[in-house]
Amino acid sequence: MLVVVALVVAGCSPTTKHQSSVQTTAGSAATSAPDASSAPDADLERFYSQRLEWEDCDAGECATAVVPVDYADPGGETTSLALARSRASGDRIGSLLLNPGGPGGSGLDFLASARDTVSDDVQERYDLVGFDPRGVQHSEPAIACYDGPQMDELTAFDADYSTPEGVQAAIDRYADFSQACLERTGPLLGHVDTVSAARDLDVLRAALGDDRLHYLGYSYGTQLGATYAALFPGNVGRLVLDGAIDPTLTPEQSALEQAVGFENALRAYVTDCQAGASCPLGGGVDDGMQQVRRLLDRARSAPLDTGDDDRPLTQALAFTGIAVTLYSESYWSYLTSGLRAAIQDDDGSVLLTLSDAYYNRSSDGTYSANQTEAFWSIGCADGRPTADPDEMAAEAERIVAAAPTVGSLFTYGGVLCAQWAVPEVGGLDNYSATGAAPILVVGTTNDPATPYEQAVALTSILDSGVLLTYEGEGHTAYGRSNDCVTENVDAYLLDGEVPAEGTRC
Structure with a gap:
């Protein structure tokens, strides 16, 4: 993922x-x-x-x-x-x-x-x-890059980082994306x-x-x-x-902290879910976390049916559907519905709907906002993780050890910006803001x-x-x-x- x-x-x-x-x-x-x-x-x-x-x-x-x-x-x-x-x-x-x-x-x-x-x-x-x-x-x-069908394919993409060829294929895919951004956006990119x-x-x-x-x-x-x-x-x-x-923070430090943050938030959800009457996650909290992990692995090896033959639920889409509900406990009931459908009925449609809501994807296949294109473009302008395969592999081990349920979803971040179409700009050397009024x-x-x-x-x-x-x-x-x-x-x-x-x- x-x-x-x-x-x-x-x-x-x-x-x-x-x-x-x-x-x-x-x-x-x-x-x-x-x-x-x-x-x-x-x-x-x-x-x-x-x-x-x-x-x-x-x-x-x-x-x-x-x-x-x-x-x-x-x-x-x-x-x-x-x-x-x-x-x-x-x-x-x-x-x-x-x-x-x-x-x-x-x-x-x-x-x-x-x-x-x-x-x-x-x-x-x-x-x-x-x-x-x-x-x-x-x-x-x-910022404009891909059309709707191309974005569908990209957001559903499950990369293979187990081989050098798989890593390079992911790098090439995002290089193509960034070139499209440059061609459609122009020098502003x-x-x-x-x-x-x-x-x-x-x-x-x-x-x-x-x-x-x-x-x-x-x-x-x-x-x-x-x-x-x-x-x-x-x-x-x-x-x-x-x-x-x-x-x-370096991009690698940020990835590690975010992985742990989502792991902890998911654990809080599972704890709350299992205290209710209709939770699809059985056993204790650790058991529930493992069931979520198995669902993610299953979506990778055999994407779940969603009712749309062209858009099965891949691991990438499943994780987005899960993660977006962790932003607020008021969204947890949607996650319960999505997990129940996926785990009990092999139905990925609810998690796909949640993922689409995050990406601003409309039912007609268009995207109503350029949030994803802008996110990647601004991120690659500000700072770029290492794209060295050995360093990414070592970092992946640290992240998965710290966040065993969702950590793998935060690894190999360097592939995105490795061949970005415009140079890195970078941030500031000092953020102390000396002399500023109090900041809350x-x-x-x-x-x-x-x-x-x-x-x-x-x-x-x-x-x-x-x-x-x-x-x-x-x-x-x-x-x-x-x-x-x-x-x-x-x-x-x-x-x-x-x-x-x-x-x-």
Whole structure:
């Protein structure tokens, strides 16, 4: 089973996405002219001083911002970022920019969900602004690679890493994918890295007329926010980084921690399932974990029938269907249904439906979002695991030893970027953000996708980081956990008050 399937799941917020249109026709209300002196370089002044034209749209109000494709060449090609806004209902503090995770999650589509999860008190004081980072969904150009049938084949792919030929076949498959991305996306593909996206955030801050950036980022959004803080510490306002990623981890370290995170989350599910009356997993917890492993192995050797002759349930699809339900205990009942059908009736249709929901695959075979293409493209821009077969094999042994049920699904991650069509850009050498105002980091103790240890680490890395701990299951906390988390995050966003050291909810 291929690690990249697991990593797509691991990076993203589980929040439901809502489709909306972006309209930016002339004659709409414009923001007040921002202070162009906030541009860090005179060559960037035209971007920092741009006026956003807002139009009514399905998401609320929509606009488009323009940024350079390459910040080293601000006079060169440009790319457009899509934004949607819900205005503050009361005495306005400023804009609160939203990122739901990914990389590849659409902030514009997330805005509708944010209205239900961000507290009314915060919405009274802030304009909620969802934005699509460069290359994502409604921004133009959006990363595009394969058509629907090609994506079906790729997401169902079970690689064979037992031979050098199998490893090379996987490398070749993703090399073809990346070449398609380059051909369909163009030069932007080489500039979708997180550092460039963080620089875009500062342009958005200025274009929105804010002296400081106020920001709520989930999952990968914490990496984007931490990168912004490191680049522009003096412009940090109130940053909430929920479901934190440690940006200093190597790809291999991240794969190991995520494997353990999903193993622990699955164990929590099995424990809960077996306490009920209709759990398809018999025996003790260890027995239940082994039954899940046997199902994954069976889906690999003999994919399960799904009612669609062209789309049997492979191991890759089965794991995605399982993993996506581990983002929140509220999804566990779906996993029980999927496991019952697969284990008792050899029916993979429920797990396939769950996998399709994650990948935004519609019943007509099209994909309604470019989340997967963006995830892989941004990931390969930011950092690349080793593709040396011997090193990947040794790393696979360590991961499987630490996470025996799902660990194999997090191995051989180097095949994805080994022959990527554009060079690696990389991240930053230092994420301390010295001089920044206090930054609130939120971690969930049994978060499968961004393990709690990473929230602890990011808090230590940031000179002004303050940790808020949610003791519970699932990915991220604000808006889906308890009143304690909401009250502490709201106090920070509304009044700048950080929780006392060691606060646990």
